[in-house]
Structure formats: structure tokens, C-alpha cells
Amino acid sequence: MLFNSLSFAIFLPIVFVLYWILGKSRKSQNLLLLFASFYFYGCWDWRFLFLLAFSIFLDYFTGIQIEKSVSDLRRKMWLWISIGVNLGFLCFFKYYNFFAESFADLLATFGLYTDPWILKIILPVGISFYTFHGLSYVIDIYKKRISAERNLVDYSLFVSFFPLLVAGPIERATHLLPQIKSNRLFQYDQAVNGLRQILWGLFKKMVIADNCAHFVNIIFDGSDDYSGSTLLLGGALFAFQIYGDFSGYSDIAIGTAKLFGINLLKNFNYPYFSRDIAEFWRRWHISLSSWFRDYLYIPLGGSKGGNRMRIRNTFIIFIVSGFWHGANWTFIFWGFLNALFILPSIIFKTNRNNLNIVAENSYLPSFKEFFSMAITFLLSVIAWIFFRSDNLSQAFGIVGEIFSISLFTKPDLPGVGLMPPTIILIVFFVFVEWLGRKNHFAIEKIFSRNAIPRFLFYYLLLVLLFLYKGKEQTFIYFQF
Amino acid sequence: MNKFLIQIGLFLLSIILIFIAVEMFLRIYPNTFNSKAKYFRQNKEVIEVLFLGSSHTQDGINPRYIEFKSSNLGYGGQDFEIDSALITHYIQEMPKLKKVVWEIDFISLYKKREEDYFRYPWYKIYYGIDFGKNTFINSISLYSTSPDFFNQYLRGILFEKNQVNKYGYNEAEDKGKFSRMNYDEISILKESLNKKNKIEENVINQNNIRRNLRLYESVKKLCIKKNVELVIINYPMYKTYIDQIEDTPMYNYWKSFLKKETELGIEIWDFEKNKNFQVTDFSNDSHLNKNGAKKLSNIINSYL
Numbered sequence: 001m002l003f004n005s006l007s008f009a010i011f012l013p014i015v016f017v018l019y020w021i022l023g024k025s026r027k028s029q030n031l032l033l034l035f036a037s038f039y040f041y042g043c044w045d046w047r048f049l050f051l052l053a054f055s056i057f058l059d060y061f062t063g064i065q066i067e068k069s070v071s072d073l074r075r076k077m078w079l080w081i082s083i084g085v086n087l088g089f090l091c092f093f094k095y096y097n098f099f100a101e102s103f104a105d106l107l108a109t110f111g112l113y114t115d116p117w118i119l120k121i122i123l124p125v126g127i128s129f130y131t132f133h134g135l136s137y138v139i140d141i142y143k144k145r146i147s148a149e150r151n152l153v154d155y156s157l158f159v160s161f162f163p164l165l166v167a168g169p170i171e172r173a174t175h176l177l178p179q180i181k182s183n184r185l186f187q188y189d190q191a192v193n194g195l196r197q198i199l200w201g202l203f204k205k206m207v208i209a210d211n212c213a214h215f216v217n218i219i220f221d222g223s224d225d226y227s228g229s230t231l232l233l234g235g236a237l238f239a240f241q242i243y244g245d246f247s248g249y250s251d252i253a254i255g256t257a258k259l260f261g262i263n264l265l266k267n268f269n270y271p272y273f274s275r276d277i278a279e280f281w282r283r284w285h286i287s288l289s290s291w292f293r294d295y296l297y298i299p300l301g302g303s304k305g306g307n308r309m310r311i312r313n314t315f316i317i318f319i320v321s322g323f324w325h326g327a328n329w330t331f332i333f334w335g336f337l338n339a340l341f342i343l344p345s346i347i348f349k350t351n352r353n354n355l356n357i358v359a360e361n362s363y364l365p366s367f368k369e370f371f372s373m374a375i376t377f378l379l380s381v382i383a384w385i386f387f388r389s390d391n392l393s394q395a396f397g398i399v400g401e402i403f404s405i406s407l408f409t410k411p412d413l414p415g416v417g418l419m420p421p422t423i424i425l426i427v428f429f430v431f432v433e434w435l436g437r438k439n440h441f442a443i444e445k446i447f448s449r450n451a452i453p454r455f456l457f458y459y460l461l462l463v464l465l466f467l468y469k470g471k472e473q474t475f476i477y478f479q480f
Numbered sequence: 481m482n483k484f485l486i487q488i489g490l491f492l493l494s495i496i497l498i499f500i501a502v503e504m505f506l507r508i509y510p511n512t513f514n515s516k517a518k519y520f521r522q523n524k525e526v527i528e529v530l531f532l533g534s535s536h537t538q539d540g541i542n543p544r545y546i547e548f549k550s551s552n553l554g555y556g557g558q559d560f561e562i563d564s565a566l567i568t569h570y571i572q573e574m575p576k577l578k579k580v581v582w583e584i585d586f587i588s589l590y591k592k593r594e595e596d597y598f599r600y601p602w603y604k605i606y607y608g609i610d611f612g613k614n615t616f617i618n619s620i621s622l623y624s625t626s627p628d629f630f631n632q633y634l635r636g637i638l639f640e641k642n643q644v645n646k647y648g649y650n651e652a653e654d655k656g657k658f659s660r661m662n663y664d665e666i667s668i669l670k671e672s673l674n675k676k677n678k679i680e681e682n683v684i685n686q687n688n689i690r691r692n693l694r695l696y697e698s699v700k701k702l703c704i705k706k707n708v709e710l711v712i713i714n715y716p717m718y719k720t721y722i723d724q725i726e727d728t729p730m731y732n733y734w735k736s737f738l739k740k741e742t743e744l745g746i747e748i749w750d751f752e753k754n755k756n757f758q759v760t761d762f763s764n765d766s767h768l769n770k771n772g773a774k775k776l777s778n779i780i781n782s783y784l
Contacts, residue, residue, distance in 0.1 A: 020481060186481045195488075421635075455491075462495065467631050 059134035098327030184261030194258030201251030209244030210470025228407035278351035516648030517606035533583025545777035656763025672720035721765035
């Protein structure tokens with residue numbers, strides 16, 4: 001069940017109405033949301049409900065055992081059982097074939113040819129996300145940041161809450177569980193804000209991302225035939241595609257949760273307005289990067305121990321992050337590349353330079369700010385080319401062609417007649433995001449003082465949604 | 481909560497009203513399909529020549545250039561079932577009908593629309609012909625038959641002026657593939673050579689052929705009964721298209737069908753390789769543009 005589908009448009013109001021009818025009983029509300037979440041997940045593939053249920057039971061049980069255990073050794077044992085089993089399932093479903101093929105390739109370089117034992121494995125939707133939910137929970141219990149949850153329904157809902165189940169944001173028990181365990185009152189402003197955020201998320205996904213996808217697919221499928229300028233355009237369009245797709249999904253998830261009186265973590269903070277790569281990574285997929293910071297970077301020593309350790313830990317984090325995205329060397333190299341880009345700011349300790357909002361007190365950025373944003377965007381585009389490519393050979397080929405004389409030729413595209421509306425829509429989109437960069441999401445406070453232009457703007461978005469929605473594409477992050 | 485529900489309700493109501501307005505606009509704003517249907521239904525009692533077929537007919541015949549009262553009901557995607565339903569449904573109401581000119585090209589004999597073909601409801605709305613394949617929503621909303629199609633159509637209306645004449649023929653400037661290639665025959669040939677295989681329609685589907693031959697025979701019998709002459713037409717094709725289809729099994733089967741019908745006394749207007757048509761008469765390999773349609777319509781006028 002996709003967020004931008006008719007079935008979800010029917011599912012959501014039904015759950016919403018039933019939820020608030022049960023408003024006086026938090027337990028009933030939680031039970032309803034849990035059933036709705038399992039139904040939502042089951043629509044993808046009912047077989048993986050068992051895997052989800054197992055993951056929930058595992059972390060619920062090990063969490064309680066960690067808390068009950070007196071000795072450190074037993075606590076650690078239960079922690080590693082949870083981590084081992086969770087990551088074991090994740091690695092099997094996601095990485096088995098990758099390792100099998102990579103091992104066979106490695107043997108082949110030594111002249112040993114073997115037939116890798118490849119399995120036909122279906123990747124359960126959302127496994128990367130709900131696995132990380134569970135892991136953060138048991139680690140927080142081990143670190144004594146939270147108590148183990150004794151109520152199975154509440155804990156199950158924390159892991160499987162349907163807005164965030166298949167593509168995040170990756171929530172923390174410290175943030176979400178208290179909300180699940182407290183009474184929720186209907187708040188008009190919160191609900192309206194939620195609808196606004198859903199509308200903006202749908203626009204980002206269906207208009208920006210799906211229209212960009214049309215051209216990105218053409219360019220990347222035939223990358224050998226295109227000039228450097230066209231390939232750079234394709235990379236830039238993919239940058240907008242993945243941002244529109246993923247941040248759009250997050251907006252819909254966060255907006256949906258608001259309808260139920262629940263606030264989820266912000267996942268994107270206008271990353272393409274970043275002035276350096278360090279800032280970019282504070283603004284992109286915030287829930288994942290903060291997860292890696294708290295549960296991997298800091299335990300590895302973090303920023304303590306001098307530059308060498310910081311650099312080592314940074315590379316580990318980014319490479320693991322790349323690996324998290326998928327079983328392909330392109331993702332790993334994407335992570336490595338980002339670590340390389342962020343390296344200067346770590347060495348020269350400038351990674352905490354741009355903590356404020358760009359052009360905070362003016363309408364337009366200064367020349368220096370604009371230049372910094374452009375360079376940062378270009379670096380992210382180069383990295384995205386690896387993310388999008390089928391293999392490293394294609395990615396290097398594309399980057400090589402970009403940095404050749406053909407960069408200075410006019411871009412050449414079939415279907416170029418369809419390009420101007422897409423470009424205009426992207427310009428409109430960037431303009432609205434720029435105007436709303438100080439808010440949680442771009443249209444949160446648009447025309448907040450006057451209802452008529454505000455509603456006219458909503459109608460404009462709806463008209464653009466209908467007239468310019470691109471050919472439906474799966475949400476990119478569903479494959480992770 | 482009440483305030484929220486009321487505001488949501490009002491907002492949704494306004495969207496429904498906008499949708500109704502769009503639906504009405506789509507039904508009324510002249511386009512090829514509804515203009516054809518309107519002209520036909522208003523003039524069916526005096527129509528003497530009726531053209532049936534697919535997009536080749538739609539693009540290839542402009543009744544403006546035919547002196548006799550004629551109507552072109554050819555439309556993109558129409559198959560034998562739809563063609564035969566149109567003539568069967570209306571022949572009783574066409575006392576002046578003398579000729580039915582039916583496109584039967586090499587694809588026609590084995591073509592069969594899918595059960596959920598999105599245009600079936602259009603025939604109910606504009607011609608009153610129910611193929612029994614409409615969903616409830618499709619039968620009441622034109623937009624719902626194909627939102628993607630109508631979104632593109634609405635975008636087109638915003639930026640391009642409609643030039644559909646009263647007969648339902650679109651007289652807008654040619655923006656087809658050949659026009660975009662500046663009618664450069666060398667480029668067109670090069671592009672055609674890049675196509676890897678012969679055209680895909682080279683497998684004979686026996687079930688479809690049997691069905692279509694049955695429909696053809698029933699229309700032939702009906703025409704004989706009503707003293708209407710049936711003419712088979714196939715339209716000019718550019719040489720690159722002929723190269724793609726010639727000597728495929730389907731092409732050969734079609735040629736043998738035409739030969740058989742000729743022997744049975746059916747008149748065939750074979751323009752497939754007609755040398756009167758140059759590259760500038762085509763919008764693409766297999767469709768005429770408005771210049772080509774004018775030329776062909778004048779030729780047919782002389783035949784009539």
C-alpha cells in the first residue's frame with residue numbers, strides 16, 4: 001500500500017476516525033494502530049509479518065532480560081543475542097547474494113572459478129528500518145537510558161507504527177515510546193499541520209521525484225551515449241529525484257503521525273541549502289546519520305583520540321552507511337566518497353562551522369553562501385551518480401565523461417520537449433523550499449496570515465499534482 | 481475536532497465541485513472523438529459515405545475535402561469489434577448510406593482490444609454503444625477512464641489551440657516524428673535502420689483472426705442486406721514502415737485475405753505503396769499528416 005495510492009487514501013481516514021472515536025482509551029487506540037500497522041505491512045507481503053513479529057518479540061524479550069540481569073556479562077550476552085539475530089536476519093535477506101557473488105569474483109581473480117550459490121531472496125520491505133528501531137531500543141536499555149517496555153502492545157506499536165514502518169524516520173524509544181504510552185488529545189493545529197505536510201510530501205514525491213525519474217532513467221539507461229553536460233544534468237535530476245522521493249515520503253509519514261497526535265523525528269532539513277558537506281550530513285536523512293553517530297561513531301571513540309581516530313571513525317561510519325543502503329559496491333563507494341568529501345572539514349576542524357540557517361536574516365544568500373551551496377550541491381551530485389549507477393564501471397564512466405570536454409556541449413536528450421515543465425517545476429519547488437527554510441517543512445507557515453492565498457496555494461498544489469504527476473515510481477528507499 | 485472535520489469536509493466538497501467542473505469541461509470541449517460523434521449523430525440520416533478504422537483512418541481522411549456527405553468514425557485504437565458495433569448499431573438510422581469504407585490493414589485482422597480498454601466507456605457516452613466492459617465509475621466519469629490521458633490532454637489544452645474541425649478532424653500543424661526530423665529522409669532512414677527487429681506484429685494469433693473474420697463477415701452480410709457497398713481501404717505507408725512489415729507472416733496472410741476478397745467482388749482501395757505520397761505527407765512511418773489527408777481525401781473524392 002503506497003502512500004500515494006487510492007487504497008491508502010481510503011485506509012487512512014477509516015483508521016483516523018476510528019482512532020479518535022476511541023479517544024478516551026489510549027489502550028484501545030494503541031491496539032487499533034497496531035492492527036492497522038500490521039494490516040498496512042501485510043498489504044506488501046503477508047509472509048513477512050512473521051519476520052516482523054519475530055523481530056518485535058525478540059527485542060521485547062531481550063530488552064526485559066537485559067534489564068532483569070544483574071551481572072554485566074549476562075546483560076552483554078542478551079544485548080549481543082539481540083544484535084546478532086537482528087543483524088543476522090538483515091544480512092541474510094539483504095547481503096547473502098552480494099557476499100556470495102563477491103566471493104566468487106574474488107576467487108576468479110586468483111584463477112579459481114566457482115558457481116556462487118545464489119538464492120532467490122525477496123527483500124522484506126522496511127527490514128533495515130524496523131531492525132534499527134529494535135536495535136536502538138535494546139542498546140538504550142543496555143546503556144540504561146530507558147527502562148524495558150513491559151507492555152507488548154505498546155512496544156509492538158513503537159516498532160511497527162505504520163507511517164514509519166517501511167521507510168522511516170528511524171525513531172528512538174526515548175522519543176516515541178513516551179508518546180505511545182501517554183494519552184493523546186486531538187489538537188486542531190497539529191492535525192491541520194499534518195495534512196499540510198502530507199500535501200507537500202505528495203507534491204515532492206509525485207510531481208518532483210517522479211517527473212525527474214523519467215529523465216534520470218533515460219540518461220542512466222543509455223549513459224554511454226550521452227555527453228558530459230547531459231550526464232551532469234542527469235545527476236542533478238537524480239539529486240532532486242531522491243530528495244523529492246525520500247523527503248516526500250518522510251513528510252507524508254510525519255504528517256500522517258500528526259493526525260494521530262504523534263510527533264516523529266524530523267528527517268530532512270533542506271539539505272541542498274547546505275554550505276559544506278558536514279552541514280549536508282546534518283540535514284540529510286537525519287534519523288539514520290544520528291543513529292550511526294550515537295550507536296557506532298561514539299562507541300568507536302567518536303571525536304576523542306585525535307585526528308587519526310576521527311578520520312578512521314568517519315570512514316567507518318560512511319562506508320557502513322553506504323553498505324546499509326544496499327548490497328552493491330556502488331553504495332559502499334558512495335559512502336567512501338562522502339567520507340572523502342567531509343575529510344577536509346574534519347582535518348581542519350571546520351565541520352561545525354555552518355550551524356545556523358543560511359541567509360538567516362535576509363531574503364537572498366550572499367555570493368559566498370550561494371557559491372558554497374553550489375559547490376556542496378555539485379559534490380553531492382557526483383556522489384549520487386555512484387548511488388544511482390548499476391555498477392562502479394558505469395559510475396566511473398559517467399563521472400569521467402562529465403569531467404571531459406563534452407561537459408561544455410549543449411545537453412542532448414530524447415523527449416527534451418518534456419523537459420521545460422520539469423525544470424520549471426523544480427525551480428518552483430526550490431523557491432518554495434527556500435522561502436520556508438526556517439520552518440519544519442516548507443509550506444508550514446505559507447501565507448499563514450491570510451486564508452484566501454493560503455487555500456489558493458493548496459489548490460495550486462493539487463492542480464499541479466493532477467496535471468503534472470509523473471509516471472508512478474516505487475519509493476526509492478523501499479529497496480533498503 | 482468538529483471544526484477540523486467541517487473544514488476538511490468543505491475543502492473536499494470544493495475539490496469535488498472542481499472535479500465536476502473539469503468533468504463537464506472534458507465532455508463538452510471539442511476534441512477529435514466528441515466532435516466526430518457529434519457531427520455523425522447530427523447528420524447520420526444524410527450520411528452517404530462512412531469511414532471506419534483506427535488511427536490511420538483518423539489521420540488519413542478529412543471529410544472537409546469530400547463532396548459527398550461523409551463521416552469519419554475512425555479513431556486510434558479502434559479494432560474490428562468497435563468498428564462493427566458502430567456500423568451495426570447505426571446502419572438502421574442511415575437511410576442514405578451508400579458506401580462503408582473500412583480500413584483493413586495488416587494489423588487489423590489480428591488486433592483485439594484488451595477487456596479493460598480505457599476508451600470503451602467513451603463509446604457509451606458519445607455513441608450510446610455499451611460494450612458491457614465498463615466499471616461503475618468509468619460509466620459515470622469520463623476522467624476516470626484514464627486520468628493520465630486526460631491530465632496530458634488538459635496540459636495540452638493549456639498550451640495549444642485546438643484545431644478540430646466540425647467533422648472531428650484535427651487540422652493542427654504537424655508535430656509528428658517526421659516534422660521534428662525536418663522531413664529529412666536520410667535521418668528517417670537511419671533511425672529506421674537502428675530499429676533492431678522487424679515490427680513485432682509478425683505472429684499470427686488464430687483466435688483473434690477467427691473473431692475478426694466473423695465480425696468482418698457479419699458486417700459484409702449486413703451491408704449486402706442494406707444495399708450498402710463495402711470497400712476495403714489501406715492507407716499510404718512510408719517506405720521505412722513497409723520495409724518493417726513486408727514478408728512477415730502477418731503481412732502475407734493479409735495480402736492473401738485481400739486477394740480472396742477481391743475475387744469475391746469486394747472493392748479494395750490499396751494506397752499502401754501509392755507513389756503520390758511523399759515524405760512531407762506523413763507525420764510518421766505509418767500515419768498521414770493533414771497535407772497527406774487532404775491529398776488522399778481528394779483522391780477518394782474522385783473515386784466516389
